[in-house]
Amino acid sequence: SPAGEVVVPGELLYRKPMLVIRGTFKPVTCVNIDMMLGGQKQFSQESAVDESEILSLAEITMNSLVSGDNIDGADFLARIDLLASQGYTVMISDYVRFFRLRAYLRRYTQKPIGIVLSVRDLEVLFDEKYYEGLEGGILEAFGKLFPDNTHVYVYPSRRHGAAEMVTLDNVPVPAHLRHLLTHLTENGKLVAIEPQDAGHLEIDSAETLAGLRRGHGPWENDVPAGVAQRIIERRLLGFDSE
Template identity: 50%
Template sequence: MIDFSGPYFEETENRLMNLHLVHHNLTHAIMFSPDGEVQVPSELLYKKNILVIRGNFTPLTKVQLDMTKCGQQHFNEMGNINSEKTIVLAEITMASLTVGNEINDADFLARVDMLNTQGYTVMISNYLRYFRLRAYFRRYSQLQIGMILGISNLELIFTEEYYKGLEGGILEAFSKLFQNNTHLYIYPFKNPDQGELVTAHNFQAPKKLQYLYKYVLDNNYLVGLENVDESVLDINPSEVLANIKKGRGNWENQVPESIAEMIINKKLLGFVDK
């Protein structure tokens, strides 16, 4: 990390300086504490239980808050976790921050600010594949690692093309991902057409991977999240973003109140008051 301070750097935005370290592959990850300060990852993660939720967070919605809440409950129950030795991260990959090879600085800062208001420690990384993210965490801690996923990301990790270029393919990736003290917590998805819930237990993996899926599910490498707030399952983050750009509306009820106020008052994420 880098930190500019002093009278000559009052206009310097340290968060942007550190973001560009990741963008230019000078480091693999950076972190920001809930108060927005740049942090040294090794100090935050050392000998900690780590729970992470990955997303675009444009913006953070109530469904993602519920994912975190349910994930924390199951994480604590499964591992007999000491909450004082646990860190909860909201992770954004560089792939979701770039358009072409460009970064929208204002968009990035808005996402971090919104997550910080909800108490999240924010991580920006260039680890697109989950097993590489796990390996990064293992540099600093041998305690429990939990990753909260929606059904769309579960589909992704059971897509063989996702591991193109990896010599051992999906089997190599899973051997590196599902090692000791690592679990994926799967949040259900409500099918908008049929209204039924897709969960970790009725998810249909590709036919030739169904036995592999059964193995990781039966051995609790995948854990289906329960006791979810079904009132938020109809929220579609992509639709929320599209509606924000149309002005005020029902989307305000689909995000935390403080975030709705930030978006409106600061005109974030393309909001235009019509």
């Protein structure tokens, strides 16, 4: 929780509308915050959502915590600490596929569930290789992701130096799946998010991490001020180690 406590899922999630953003958050950047703000703005417009009840979750999957065969405890705790400092409740899961995450959350609430994604992740969502081993493939997965009161909010992206944004409207997906994208968009299952601050679009967390490991530098503008301060003061995530 934001207070740094471990909480029982049932108590925390029970009967709440939930908005989830998945990431590595290494570190949490301004673009993560902007994604969540944009998602909250859209999610709160759902008729069954009371804005004051929304539970914002930052989800980290176990596979993003493993380095080799081990989990780096200090790295793991640093990411949680930085997210909590920004008011997020952190959820650690081993649900690689989004529909399994939705099914887990649905155990605790019948209220709407929102999942916030970068348009880059949407490309993965429409990659059929992602569903190998699933009998019904991508159609089964989407059927399980969107059966009820669940929406995916898609945040745009802009490659460094590129003029045009990639959005829900122009994201490249395989031609034979375009109709599926159109269907989900027209039925309000996939919803575009407007950036609250387009200046954050080009932030690349891998570059931010590489920068902070070299010490003070421009990376400090990529993260909220309180996050930069914590990283520097506590020498988190390998700050100034290279």
